[in-house]
Amino acid sequence: MSDHSHDHQHDHDHHGHHEETWVTKYVFSMDHKVISRQFLITAVIMGVVGMLMSTLFRLQLGWPGEKFAFVNWMLGDHWGKDGIMSPDMYLGLVTIHGTIMVFFVLTGGLSGTFSNLLIPYQVGARDMASGFLNMLSYWFFFISSVIMLVSLFVASGPASAGWTIYPPLSALPQAIPGSGLGMTLWLVSMSLFIVSALLGGLNYIITVLNLRTKGMTMSRLPLTIWAFLITAILGVLSFPVLLGGCLLLIFDRGFGTSFYLSDIYIGGQALDYQGGSPILFQHLFWFLGHPEVYIVLLPALGMASEIISVNSRKPIFGYKAMVGSMLAIGFLSFIVWGHHMFLTGMNPFLGSVFVFTTLLIAIPSAVKAFNYITTLWKGNLVFTPAMLFCIGLVSTFITGGVTGIILADSALDIPVHDTYFVVAHFHIVMGLSAILGMFAGVYHWFPKLFLRMMNKPLGYLHFWITFVSAYGVFFPMHFIGLAGVPRRYYTNTEFPMFDNLVDINELVSVFAIIGAIAQGIFLFNFFYSIFRGERATENPWNSTTLEWTNGVEHIHGNWHGALPEVHRWPYDYSKPGKEKDFVMQTVPLEPGEIDGGEHHRP
């Protein structure tokens, strides 16, 4: 890399004496470490909101018609009269819960926190390529979060058409009150969110491609960075399509166009819209929507690769295959979106193509799962809280992944499409895997984020309650789905055929409440440790990567003096002939020593 001149420039920028006020340091900061923490804390707050919502509607689903003072307290008399939430509010909560979890916690929060923290640290850069765009990225995210939260307090209720906001439901306030001002705010918020995701994504890509330190070739990148890079590329290519889709929806809603609307009779009136197609929106939405699930998942998988390798004291098995499978997943994720639309009346042949491409994704996914497990095999596993979360992640990735094979098979999708079987599938494979990965990242890199350590026993406690209740919530949902219960139902009491599911729903809700309470342990540990945690050491987990070479301080420019130089791949754990069980990336190769795992013969 021709980084030498670059270093020089940076030294000037950063170590010159410019005044830092509290505001430029902690609020409008351009430092990736500060921005990363800003993303994290915002995401934690959004996560709490999203989780509280799920608790509220789990109360409704578990004990429909029961009066809960808690519901009344949270929702007020209008939406939660006598402690029973209204059907409109139910849909509003489900919608905002999904939106917050997918976009704000697991896209903005996950990539925002860890791409920001780890890309400059692990590639050996002084900061992101553009600190200014990076700052803008956070503040767009912040404003969009605020707008999304504000939309909860609109008199006609928040957007209620599901997180997929299919028109015409989302286009016509006559159809559902949430499609009034609530939907407008949703669209504004998401548009700002997309701007934030694009600014962040471009920055991540450019930083990885251009600012790697000397010796950090692409094949020496930690898998985290590969994951963040591919994630960012997916985002940059697909988010604009959603933005376009949202803009057309805004036109249909406000300016009388008919992109998505045709032949509609509602509220005793035939509307004038002619010639549009609601299905067009679904194509645009899922062209983002499917890559989006990998945008959520890949960073978590990347971090798991790193954490599992570190704590197995073993190189990740099949580095090249891991990169290759992520590239394959990334590519394929763009040509499978139709599997969400098998039942929209699409041409059956087109449907067949989507079946084929979708089931192809199972192959690189299986490779990843097997490689994780082989990494554990004959390892020497150190059970840090982060490691526990990663093992949990591999489990949910498998358990949720296999049911995808059912859903991808269009003929089998017919009876389970849009049922709780789908809710179980995507929560386990995407929601749980990504959330567990995010927790793992927080526990593992807390010392880099806040220079302190999180409490270990509380971490263990948090993991076990979370993991057990997660399966307790989502595994039984498969059965609810196979019994034919559609998703987005306010209650199952209107159908005698669902009467025998009452106790399953109660069981699920009990686990959901336990799981939610367990997050209190995390919140406490998190905030307590920020201020009172034990002081970190430079390299607490004995890792090899660059972020553990710059002491226990937040240095503007990341390293005092020159940038570190890289001489080997990041996975030299327990390498034969070495004294310690890990060799830092900065340690030069010995004469005759071969770099990387490719040519190793055991």
Add this chain to the structure above:
Amino acid sequence: MSFLTLLAIALGVITLGYIVRIFELSSELKGEQQNWVIRDKDNKTQGTLFLLFLIGFFLFVAWQLVAYKDRLLPVAASEEGVEIDWLMNFNFIIIFIVFVIVNFLLFYFAFKYRFDSNRKALYYPVNHRLEILWTVIPGIAMAIIIVLGLKLWSSLQRDPVENGEEHIKIELVAEQFRWSARYAGDDNELGNFNYRLIAGANNLGVDSTDANSWDDFTLANEIYIPKGKRVYFSLRSKDIIHSAYFPHFRMQMNCVPGLHTMLHFMPTITTDSMRMITKNENFEYILLCNKICGASHFNMKMVVKVVEMDEFTKWYDEKKKNTIFKMDAPAAMETPKMEPVADTTKKD
């Protein structure tokens, strides 16, 4: 109550605070400096917990398989449903095996290879042969699944009307929050419709100038279909997207405003027989809405009665007298010039 909730949260936080303090103090007493360091004891405990989790998890799954078996949908009541169920079970067996093996290996390895300071991890970065093996095996499994799946899919999605298969034609119209059905009458042809014609009793917007519509009749709340004859549902929506979901027949398709969609199946079990099979004398086949459509989405349904052919014919002959457009004499049918204007509908 809100005060109590706050109090409970506050108490929780305080308790946790104490737990942490106690951990800190007790380890300080033991002279341990860094509480976050993972000790042998931790690895042993956590490894054992993974083993316990493995056992508990599999027991939990097994218990659900047994306890919830009878809560699932009863045996498929259509020819297509039987085929779908067969393939579904086939796929479930494959994925269940994968699920068990891989989860077992994961948790078992977690237990078996927990840290031991006397051991060194094996430096084992790559093995191309293994990797090829587990690319090829899923590849083969996928190939089988794809071939079987697509064969069934193309048969399910064929258009029986185009193919000239014998069928009875019914139109299902979705709107917030109910279903209406229109039977095609003796000609088995549905008359045209236009959403702008929706008015008064003609609530489906049927075009009275189309002779095909003259014998059409509509129903709400409950429909009959015959056992052993292919039923072709033509689907549409008046307002927003809904989805016609027949769980017992394993059939579903969206209803989209401005678009024509369809589904079809061959019912094989009458409602009465299903009552015997499920030992539930109130059993009914239900059509549900399975696409979010507003406040009463959870309650948008229609009863579907499957009856023997002769009972169906009797029922049909009765219902078909109630055509949408009342024509006084059959003669009207033969003189298309005479216009059965939409006004005629207003009288009912």
